[in-house]
Each structure stands twice: as structure tokens, then as C-alpha cells.
Amino acid sequence: MNTYLGIDLGTSGVKILLVDSCGKILAQTTEEYPVYCLKDGWSEQNPLDWVNAVKTGINRLFKNGKNDRLDVKGVSFGGQMHGLVLMDNQDRVIRPAILWNDGRTQKQTDYLNREIGKEKLSNLTANIAFAGFTAPKILWVKENEPENFNKIAKICLPKDYLAYMMTGKFSTDYSDAGGTLLLDVKNKRYSKEMCDICSVDRSWLAELYESYEVTGKIKNEFGLPNAFAVAGAGDNAAAAIGTGTVSNGDCNISLGTSGTVFISGDNFSVDDKNSLHAFPHATGKWHLMGSILSAASANKWWIEDVLNTDYDLAVDGIQEKMGENNVYFLPYLMGERSPHNDVNARGAFIGMRQNTSKEEMSLAVLEGVAFALKDCVEIAKENGVAISKATICGGGAKSIIWKEIIANVINAEICSLETEQGPAYGAAILAMVGVGEYESVQQATEKLVKITSTTKPNQELVKKYEQKYQIYKTLYPTLKKVFENISTDKN
DSSP, X not given: OOEEEEEEEOSSEEEEEEEETTSOEEEEEEEEOOOBOOSTTOOEEOHHHHHHHHHHHHHXXXXXXXXXXXXXXXXXXXXXXXXXXXXXXXXXXXXXXXOTTOOTTHHHHHIIIIIIIHHHHHHHHSSOOOTTSHHHHHHHHHHHOHHHHTTOSEEEOHHHHHHHHHHSOOEEEHHHHGGGTOEETTTTXXXXXXXXXXXXXXXXXXXXXXXXXXXXXXXXXXXXXXXXXXXXXXXXXXXXXXXXXXXXXXXXXXXXXXXEEEEEESSOOOOTTSOSEEEEOTTSSEEEEEEESOSHHHHHIIIIIISOSOHHHHHTTOGGGTTTOOOEEEOOBTBBOTTTOBTTOOOEEESOOTTOOHHHHHHHHHHHXXXXXXXXXXXXXXXXXXXXXXEEESGGGGOHHHHHHHHHHHTSEEEEESOOOTHHHHHHHHHHHHTTSSSOHHHHHHHHOOEEEEEOOOHHHHHHHHHHHHHHHHHHHHHHHHHHHHHXXXX
């Protein structure tokens, strides 16, 4: 029996699935590792922690003897995007990886958007600069750590560093490379002009592959003697494969640490305002994506760090308040990406009175994330993309109430899947396609991805939430200057 590993290199841990050729998950494990926040707004990890976690996880999958390492034919990856891993000419990591949710690069982001110019960036890369993207991080290192910049021999994205350690092949895929701001997305090649702007030597960048292409053989030290590596994808593109979001107009909503609205397309297109990202898809085609930096992580913060309780207690009694809540929450705990592109944005509760209950505040957190996702949906709508149905994945997808809120806020059917593993499952599918188990991504997802239930909007609630959204979308513009003042306050 042929089996496949899907590796999802996340922010808080790595999830590894062992999947058979029929899509059945045979075993799974999650290995955690720390995030280091040495300064306000910084977010870093030690790349060696990722490698050690994967080694531990693989050993754990086969520990009970039920599954055979010899059956594993392919391994592929979904990974946190935009992170900056720097290696020297001895393949040593030069400094900790700067992660996707790190907010230190506002100066460099402003330089790219204002001095180089948004129009030029969009023409070169199909995107403008966001603080989380890789290119501003490279500029930050150049300006603030020149001794480290001068050591650079390789620039890796997180999953590609892991793949390099597992294969010795210096590779990346188009979907993940699209988030560096160094890729000419339309023509699927590195932009020489962007490399020059960022002082990046082309030799520092990995060879480009489609997500379903084999890149190398897994090293013996990982104990998978018959396995080949397949390029994989950025976590959102991998999640799109795992949820069957592969045809023109298909939509997937991810409720993980961050949140995304992912729209698959057959043709290259760019959002008029560059509020949505335009990246290659793991299918070999394209997608538009809106990304909010705090989704399930905002709910986790509220429930665990503030209320010090568990999810069931936090949401008990809130369903009857849906559509009636006058408390609002801005989920900008890590700043915000789509559509505001503002590292200074902050989380905020608004509308509280003396009798406001914790139930209303708990509901406001779930609604605030849903409204932030609707911001992205509305931009897609302005660009001619109508979303009437979406699959959903990520940790937040387990919440029945949250799915109901999202269905009514964006007025679309929300489809739950047999497996909600998203990126890891998508990576396993890419591994199958890469080694020939299936002829195409489309064929594989048609057979393997199954919808189990659909949450439909209630039109009475849709109307109420539309009224609430009209208030919500005035809050950020009203508070933008306040957020800026808070960020620059030296006291």
C-alpha cells in the first residue's frame, strides 16, 4: 500500500499526516516549537527547531508499528509563507527566521510603496509591499544587520529550508515564491529589477517548481528510504488543494492563526487596489487572496489569556445574541494586512456599557474576525468575483457557531469537509500527484475531498449583520490616527 506524508510547517508547530492513496488519514502528529518575540512586534523562530520537530514527528508516526516506513512514496509540504531564512556558504543559518507576522519592517515597506511606488511594484510583481512579505525583511537585514547581510549565500522560505534539509535540493514553488515580492507572478520568473532594488543576488534564490513537481529524494537520516520530495506550496495554496479549491471561482476560508479568503482562478488577475494578493496557485494556475493576521489566534487570546477558560464555556449562551450584539471588536492584534496594510493597527473593543457581558464580548471577537474576512470578500466583489459558497478549514472551522456567523456575515454557504486538516492534507495530495498516484491535482481532489455538511445563511440574520458591518467598517478609519499615535508614543 502506497502512503504519503503531508507536512504543514505552521507558526506554533508542525503537523504531519500519513495518508493512503485513497485519502484516508492513517496517522497524524503535531510537534510544537517556540516563537521568540524579543521586541514589540517582532516574531522569530529557530529553523533548526522545525527540522528537529519533523524528525520527532516522523518517528512518532511509525512508533507503534502499524504503518511501514517503506510504504511512503512521497513527501510534500505546506508552510507558513513570507518568512526569511538566511544561510551562509556553509549552509549555516545566519540569524533566526523572521516570520510572516513580524511587524518590524514598516520603514522598508513604506520605502518600497512610496519611493519605488505601488504602481511599479504591481507591474513587476502583481503585488504591493506588505510588512509581512519577504522583500522588506531582506531590506531590514541589510539596513540593520549589515554583517549578517554580507554573509548571505541562500535565501529560503520556511518550508523550503525544511525541504532543503530533507533533500539537499535548493528549491521553492511558485505559490510560496509569489509572497516574497521578488517574483514576476504573471510570467512566473524572478524579477531582475526587484532583485536589484533589494540588493539580492539571483544565485541566492531557489530554483522554481510547480507545487506538484518532484524536487529530490528524501535523505536517509529521515528514515523514509523510498520517498521522493514534491515541492509543495505556501500554506494557503496547500489548504486550497486540501479543500478542493482548484476550479475557477472556487473559494476557501481558512480560520487558522491568521485568516484568509482564497479565490481560485484560471487566469492571471490583479485586484485594482492591490488590497488582495495575486499569487500563483498550487494547481499551476492563479489565485487572489485576502489575508487577516489574527483569526483563531484572536479567539485563543481572548479565551485563554483574558478569560482563562475554555471554548465551550466562552461561547455558552452567545448564539441567541447573534445579530443583536452592539459590542464590536477589531481583531488587529498583530497589525493588519488585507485590506489596510497597517502594522500600527491595534485590537479594540468598542461599544461596551456598564452592563456589557463577557458573552457579548466573546461574540464580538468571533464577529470581528468574520467582519474582517468580509472586508476581503467585498474587495473581491468589487473586482467581479461573486462568492456564494466557500469551503472552510483551520482550527476555527471546528466551531459550529463561528461557521454560522461567517455564513451570515458574508451571505454564503459554508461547506465543512471530511477532513479539516487543510495545508497538511493538501500537501499529501500534492505528494500523490507528484509521484504519479494521480494524473492531476484536479483528478486527485475530485476523488479525495468530500463535503460533509453545509451551513446556510439565514436571510434575516444576513440583513442584521449587513447593518452591523456598515458600522464596523467605519471603525478602522476613525481609529487609524489613534493607532499611529499609540505606536509612536515614546512614553
